[in-house]
Amino acid sequence: MAHKQQLIQFIADTIEEVTLGQTQAASVSAGQRLLDDLGLDSLDYATVLLSCEQWLGIAIDEDGIDWRTVATVEELADFFLEQRP
Amino acid sequence: MILQTAESPAAHLAEGAVYDAYAGEPARLREEAAAIWQYLQCAVRQPVSLRLRSRLAGAQHLQQWIGTPEALQPSGERCTKSTITIFTSGTTGTPKAATHAVGDVLARKRGGSPEERWLLAYAPHRWAGLSVFLHALRFGCAVVVPESLEPEDVLRAGVAAGATHISMTPSYLRRLQLCRAGGELERLPLAQVTFGGEAASGAILETARRVWPQARITQVYAMTEFGDICSVSDGQPGIPRSKLDRPGFAFTADGELAIDGRPTGDLWELRGERYVFFGRREEVINVGGAKVHPVAVEAAALTIEGVEDARAFGVSNALLGQVVALDYRGSRSERDVRRVLCNCLPKVAWPARVQRVDTLVLTDANKVARRDVV
Numbered sequence: 329m330a331h332k333q334q335l336i337q338f339i340a341d342t343i344e345e346v347t348l349g350q351t352q353a354a355s356v357s358a359g360q361r362l363l364d365d366l367g368l369d370s371l372d373y374a375t376v377l378l379s380c381e382q383w384l385g386i387a388i389d390e391d392g393i394d395w396r397t398v399a400t401v402e403e404l405a406d407f408f409l410e411q412r413p
Numbered sequence: 414m415i416l417q418t419a420e421s422p423a424a425h426l427a428e429g430a431v432y433d434a435y436a437g438e439p440a441r442l443r444e445e446a447a448a449i450w451q452y453l454q455c456a457v458r459q460p461v462s463l464r465l466r467s468r469l470a471g472a473q474h475l476q477q478w479i480g481t482p483e484a485l486q487p488s489g490e491r492c493t494k495s496t497i498t499i500f501t502s503g504t505t506g507t508p509k510a511a512t513h514a515v516g517d518v519l520a521r522k523r524g525g526s527p528e529e530r531w532l533l534a535y536a537p538h539r540w541a542g543l544s545v546f547l548h549a550l551r552f553g554c555a556v557v558v559p560e561s562l563e564p565e566d567v568l569r570a571g572v573a574a575g576a577t578h579i580s581m582t583p584s585y586l587r588r589l590q591l592c593r594a595g596g597e598l599e600r601l602p603l604a605q606v607t608f609g610g611e612a613a614s615g616a617i618l619e620t621a622r623r624v625w626p627q628a629r630i631t632q633v634y635a636m637t638e639f640g641d642i643c644s645v646s647d648g649q650p651g652i653p654r655s656k657l658d659r660p661g662f663a664f665t666a667d668g669e670l671a672i673d674g675r676p677t678g679d680l681w682e683l684r685g686e687r688y689v690f691f692g693r694r695e696e697v698i699n700v701g702g703a704k705v706h707p708v709a710v711e712a713a714a715l716t717i718e719g720v721e722d723a724r725a726f727g728v729s730n731a732l733l734g735q736v737v738a739l740d741y742r743g744s745r746s747e748r749d750v751r752r753v754l755c756n757c758l759p760k761v762a763w764p765a766r767v768q769r770v771d772t773l774v775l776t777d778a779n780k781v782a783r784r785d786v787v
Contacts, residue, residue, distance in 0.1 A: 345748070348755055364593040370584070370701055373591070374732045375765040382766065390616045390731045395590035 335380070335405040342379045346372045358402035366401075380408050414443045414558040415530075415574055416450045416549070446537045446546075446558045453550050456495035456515045499540055499637055511540075511638040518547050518640055525552030532557045532576035532601070534567050534585055540637040541609055545580050554578075564592040572600045579603060580633070582610035583617040584701035584733055590620070591732075598624050607644070609633040610702045611734055612690040615650045622648065636679075639672055651687035669694055698727035699735050703761040710737055710754070710762050717753050719745035724773050728766065736765035740773055 340356035343366060351366055362368045362376065381387055388411055398407045495515040531549055533556055535542035549556045559570035568589060571579070579601070581589075586608075589598060603625045608617070613632050621630050633644040634652060643656040657664075661673045668680045678695060681688040698705040710725035720743040727735035741750060751767040 345751075348752060361593065363591055369760075370588050370591075370733060371736070371760060371763065371765070374701075374730045374736050375763075377732055378728065378730060378736060378765045387729075388731050389729075390587075390614060392616070393731060394620075395587055395732075396595045399591060399593075399595070 332405050332409060335384075335408060336401055338383055339376060339380065339401050339404060342376050343368065343372075346375045346379075356401060358405070359400055361399045362401065362404065363399070376404070380404070384408055384412065386411055386413070414446070416446065416546075416556040416558060442537070442561055443558050446533065446556070449537045449543070450546060450556070453515070453546055456497075457519070457550065497543065499538070499543065511640075513640050515547070518544075519551045521641060522548050522551040525549075525554055527553040528577070529554040529605075530557055530574060530577045531555070532567065532571040532574070532579040533559065534562065534579055534581040536562065540635060540640070541580060544633075544635065544641060564589045565594050568592070568594045568597060568601070572597065575602055577602060578605040578607070580607040580609060582702040583608055583613045584611060586617060586621065587732055588701075601625070603628045605629050605631065607631045607633055609635055611699060613650060618648055618650065636677060638675075639677065642672070649687065651684065651689040654683065654686045654688060657681070657688050696726075698725070698737050700727075700737065700761050701733035705737055705762045707737075710739060710758065710764065713754055713757050714739060714741055714750065716757075717743075717745060717750055719743045720750060722773055725764070730765070737762055738766040738768070739764040740768050740770045742770060742773060745769075 336358050337353070340353040343351050343356055343362070344353040347366075347368070351368075356366065360366050362373055363370075368376070377388070386408070388408075393407075398404050496512050497515060497518075498510050498512045525548055529549075529552065531545050531554055533542065533545060535545065537543065537546065546556060548554065555574075557570050557574040557576045559566040564585075570576075589595060604627065606621045606625060606628050608621075608630070609632065618630055618632075621628070629646055630648055631644050631646040632652070633641060634656075635641045643652065645652050645656060647653070657670065663671050663674075664681065665671065665676075668682055670677045670679050670681055676694075679690060680694055681690055683689075696707060698707060705725075705727075707725035707727075711723045714720050714723035714725070720741050722743070723739055723741040725737055725739050728738045730736045739750070739754070743750075747767045747769055750769075751764060754767075755763050
């Protein structure tokens, strides 16, 4: 199972892919907000979510998610780590 | 910008004329809102007609799928009563025109008051946006028009103006929560939250209740072609049976609702005493309220050298409800295929997941199965 740092790196790589290279993985830091700081839109964010679900082999649903607590790269990684069975 | 009935000058439009207007330029939201507001105020005084065409930004290359709407004829006809002709988005095929008599729509509006301040969170040229304007016009309410429909602009305008009412999709509320100012949602002094455009889940209804405990939470079922159909404010997902079991409404065996004999394309399932929406007949993918037709995505994929066959379908997504996925057979890499599609499709249709497979899933009738079977 992935460790937090691996997951953060995976998210950064995915962001680079999702933005077609406009945002380089190397420039992504854990504390950055996906939408405001990294310039992702809802569809980009949704794509990152789906990629993480696939990578970790889990599916998340909306129940219980407070979207305000999953705004940064690190918060998103923490969220997925909490979702592990 | 705040639009108010009493303070807005009546438009001077020639009686009986038909006006065509382009809409849908995000950077010109306030200009568009002001023009439509002016038109509507004129429309209650004398017979005029407005036809709203929306631009599908960046989708000119999809024209072959959308076609040229035949209903868009040159202006100049006379009309005997005020109407609005609005076109469906066209992302699912040829845009369809729907004409609504302004007077009839206004007569169906209920329960407003001049003290209401509606925060605009829909494009004015969409039915949901027009519906906000018509409600405001009917009851003399104010409409708060943000600088843009970007969540931060909407929040800022709503807080500054003390907005009391908002109509939005469930996906838009999630987007509001995610923006930098999402922690300030509670500062919107909302007395009414109306959800439409998508099915509102129990989770999103609960979120709204938690953020605005003083507000009434309403779901409205409306369609561009039929206007406002019904609304419910009991806080439960779905619609009470009594709202849809009524004269002129009928369900086919597979759950599609028809109104006055006209199929809506909406599929419903009766669970206990409530109807629950479970999709469109045409397998359209609903990405945060925007509709994407799988056929268009598949066709774009099939133009890529090395792609032999493809199927596009929707997969569940916690943020947007659904996103587009694409399975394909062929020699090109998944990364290549996605990049090519991102360069030739409107963003909403970009596949969030591209997967090379050995065989494509088919239905019993040997048709491409455009359902998430993962």
